[in-house]
Amino acid sequence: MILQSNYTSFDTPRFRKLSDDQVERLHHASLEILDRTGVCLYEPEALALLEKKGLHVEDDNRVRIPPGLVEWALSVAPKRAVLCNRHGERVMPLERNNMFYGPGSDCPNVIDVRTGARRPGTLQDIVDAMVVCDALPNIDFLMSFCIASDLEQATADRHQMRAMLMNSVKPILFVTTEFAGCVDVVKMAEAVMGGAEALRRSPICACYINVTSALRHNQEALQKLLFMAEKGLPTTYTPVVLRGVSGPVTAAGAIALANAGELAGLVIAQLRREGAPIILTGGVNDMLDMRTTLDTYADPNNRVMLVELAHRYGLPIFGLTGCSDSKLPDGQAAAEAAFSIILETLAGAQLAHDVGYLDGGMCNSIEQIVICDELIAYTKQFMKGLEISEETLALDLIDAVGPHGDFMGTEHTLEHFREDWYPGLFERRNYTDWAAAGSKTLRDRARDRALHLLETHKPEPLPADVQKQIDAIAGLPGER
Numbered sequence: 001m002i003l004q005s006n007y008t009s010f011d012t013p014r015f016r017k018l019s020d021d022q023v024e025r026l027h028h029a030s031l032e033i034l035d036r037t038g039v040c041l042y043e044p045e046a047l048a049l050l051e052k053k054g055l056h057v058e059d060d061n062r063v064r065i066p067p068g069l070v071e072w073a074l075s076v077a078p079k080r081a082v083l084c085n086r087h088g089e090r091v092m093p094l095e096r097n098n099m100f101y102g103p104g105s106d107c108p109n110v111i112d113v114r115t116g117a118r119r120p121g122t123l124q125d126i127v128d129a130m131v132v133c134d135a136l137p138n139i140d141f142l143m144s145f146c147i148a149s150d151l152e153q154a155t156a157d158r159h160q161m162r163a164m165l166m167n168s169v170k171p172i173l174f175v176t177t178e179f180a181g182c183v184d185v186v187k188m189a190e191a192v193m194g195g196a197e198a199l200r201r202s203p204i205c206a207c208y209i210n211v212t213s214a215l216r217h218n219q220e221a222l223q224k225l226l227f228m229a230e231k232g233l234p235t236t237y238t239p240v241v242l243r244g245v246s247g248p249v250t251a252a253g254a255i256a257l258a259n260a261g262e263l264a265g266l267v268i269a270q271l272r273r274e275g276a277p278i279i280l281t282g283g284v285n286d287m288l289d290m291r292t293t294l295d296t297y298a299d300p301n302n303r304v305m306l307v308e309l310a311h312r313y314g315l316p317i318f319g320l321t322g323c324s325d326s327k328l329p330d331g332q333a334a335a336e337a338a339f340s341i342i343l344e345t346l347a348g349a350q351l352a353h354d355v356g357y358l359d360g361g362m363c364n365s366i367e368q369i370v371i372c373d374e375l376i377a378y379t380k381q382f383m384k385g386l387e388i389s390e391e392t393l394a395l396d397l398i399d400a401v402g403p404h405g406d407f408m409g410t411e412h413t414l415e416h417f418r419e420d421w422y423p424g425l426f427e428r429r430n431y432t433d434w435a436a437a438g439s440k441t442l443r444d445r446a447r448d449r450a451l452h453l454l455e456t457h458k459p460e461p462l463p464a465d466v467q468k469q470i471d472a473i474a475g476l477p478g479e480r
Contacts (some may be wrong), residue, residue, distance in 0.1 A: 003235065012383050014097065014311075015346035017228040017304045023312045029256035030263055030283070030309075031067040038064035039215050039264045043222035049271040070263050073270040074313055079205070081234040081316040082279040083171035086192060088202040092140060092171050094279065094316035098175065101321065101341075101376050102141035103133060104354035105160075105175045105208070110146050111328060113450050118328075118363060119446075121146025125366075126163045132366050132450050134168035135457040138376040139369065141171040143208070143353055146364050157181040158474040161188050165470060167459045169477070172205040173236075173353060179223040182207060184473050191469040192462065200232040206279065208318075208353075211239035213246050214261030228328065229276035231268040235333040236351075237265030237317045240284045242295055251285055251301050256315060259283030259309050279351055282309030297323040297360050298336035304347040311348060319349020322372040323357035328369040329443045338375050345379050370446040374425040376457045381421035392416075425449060 018026075019215040021172075040061045041047050050063050059064050080095035092100050110121040113128065129145035130306060144160040152157055164172050172189075176182045186199070193199040207228050211216040221237070228235040239261035241247035247254040250273075262280055269276040282308060287299040296302070302320070310317040321344040326333035344352050354361070355376075358367035387404075397412050407413050425445055427434055440448070462470070 005177055012385055014348050015304065015343070017310065017347075023308055024285075026252065026256050026259065026309055027312060029252075030260040031070055033257060033260040034065040034070060034262050034264060035067055037215065038062050039261065041217050041222060041264075041268075042219040043217070043226070045226055045294065046217070046222045049268060052269065056253075065264060065267055067175075069267055073263070074315075075269040076268060076270050076274050077313075077315055078275055078277050079314045079316075081279060082203070083234070084204050084205060085171060086165075086169040086204060086462075088193070088204075090202070092351075097348050098338055098350055099160070099345055099348070099352065100140035100350060101352050101355055101367055101372075102139060102173065103129065103143050103145055103175075104357045104361070105143035105145065107146045107357065107362060109183070109359070109363040110150070111358070111363060111365040112365040112368060113447060113454075116447075120149035121364070122150045123148040123159055123163060123233070127167055128454055129364070129366050129369070130164050130167035130370065131457055131459055132453050134170060134459045135368065135453045136373040138373045138380070139170070139355065141351070142168055143173050144175060145356075153177065155475065157418040158184050158188070159476070161185040162470050162474045162476070165189075165192060166462055166467065169460050171203075173208050173351070174205055175208045175210070176224070179220045179227070182224045182227060186227075186233065187473050188470045191466055191473070196231065200249070203233050206234040206236065209235055209237050211237060211261060214239040214241055214257045215367070217261070217264065224443050225265055225269055226272050229272040232275055232276060233275060234277040234279055234316070235269075236279045236281070237262055237269070238284055238318065240279060240286060242286050242288050244288045244290070247285065249288075251305065254285035255283040255305060255309070257283070258285055268466070270384060276464070277316070279318045280310040280313060281306050281318045281320075282311075282313075284320070287304050294325075296325050297322075297354070297357060298325050298340060300339075303343045305338060307344070307347045307349045317348065317350045319344045319347075319352040319426060320354050320374070321349065321352040322355030322369075323361070325358075327358050327359050327363070329365050329371060329446065334371055334375070334442065337372050338378075339370065341375050342379050342382070345383060366450045367443055367446040370450050371425065374423060378421065378423070378426075 083092035085091050110125045126145050133139045142164045148156050172184050189205045190196050190199045209221050209224050211221045241254040241258040241360045243249045243254045246256045266278050289295045289296050307317050320339045322337045324333040324336035355372045
């Protein structure tokens with residue numbers, strides 16, 4: 001593992017679940033879907049771009065995209081994207097084996113970090129989550145945590161972006177409900193960076209676009225895609241296939257279908273502006289639990305394969321990790337989050353979001369994000385390569401100490417013991433000391449740390465003139 005000044009690149013081998021031939025079959029299946037079945041596009045500008053390339057539009061909105069056009073789009077799309085912090089530092093290069101972790105967005109419910117109660121989210125929950133995420137060392141970027149139920153939903157996305165910009169310097173992956181919100185949120189980011197060109201050169205945000213389905217692309221998703229492409233700003237374009245509902249129940253068919261939807265978006269973005277930065281997942285397929293008819297986030301078949309097609313294309317990758325179907329931060333939540341973090345890291349899901357998600361994306365938890373921060377630190381330590389050298393083999397030292405000595409007091413131990421990982425949250429004391437300190441569970445300790453960070457961490461404020469501009473766009477002048 002190479003530790004750069006502000007990011008982590010793993011040099012250990014990447015895990016592969018699929019063979020090269022399987023990846024190619026999925027790619028060709030996606031091309032077949034686009035060429036044979038086609039997609040419905042509910043935005044005239046997107047259809048016009050394809051018509052200019054000689055494609056025929058059927059039934060007002062259905063178009064079949066030939067393989068050659070897809071391969072062209074793959075050839076001109078940037079092989080990397082970079083996100084910056086508020087200072088313009090290029091802290092998140094999405095390339096190679098670099099990994100970055102962040103929370104999710106828009107959960108309707110939260111676990112109250114102070115009372116432990118489940119309730120609808122509020123704007124204050126978003127503010128609190130951003131303060132904690134700004135302080136946590138292994139959370140690299142932000143998403144908006146929850147839906148603010150105390151705000152008018154038509155304009156809540158502006159307030160969410162404002163809360164993220166005001167309470168952290170970290171890069172942001174934003175979500176908006178409507179196209180107009182996307183425009184306003186980008187205006188906020190431009191105000192922070194000093195204009196449209198400054199933001200394009202040093203993007204502090206990317207847009208997460210949810211698409212109605214892989215074969216039906218709603219107008220607002222396409223409008224956002226075209227707008228972000230024209231701006232030259234990075235975006236994901238993510239049609240989620242729920243296996244057995246909006247796509248085949250088999251993972252292979254669902255991945256091929258979802259990937260086809262993503263490739264359609266890639267084509268449209270490149271036609272709008274050649275070289276527009278797009279972050280792919282390779283096709284999101286979620287399991288429908290047929291016993292409960294609920295979307296499951298932590299199913300093992302949701303893992304790893306989602307990013308291997310994106311690796312095949314050599315494009316930046318949007319991953320999903322740190323999530324659980326448990327209802328609260330318990331043993332199941334920690335186990336499922338740990339599995340997803342280590343597996344997605346092994347696969348190389350560069351922009352890994354949804355850290356802290358509970359209840360299949362219906363609830364978010366600051367406590368769970370704190371726990372996941374520790375799990376990510378554990379994973380980073382595991383992913384370090386092993387140094388084998390004269391210094392680390394220590395053969396002369398072993399001979400000098402011999403059968404009857406010990407290594408505790410040697411200079412070698414003093415020089416190297418700090419290279420091991422020492423947790424900040426996990427418990428390693430003996431039972432007596434743990435009991436004397438209050439017998440606190442992992443969740444107790446996570447809550448204590450979150451509350452401590454909320455009390456002591458002070459995010460770097462925005463300049464006053466920039467804050468006024470953001471307030472004006474959000475429609476809340478003078479209000480924090």
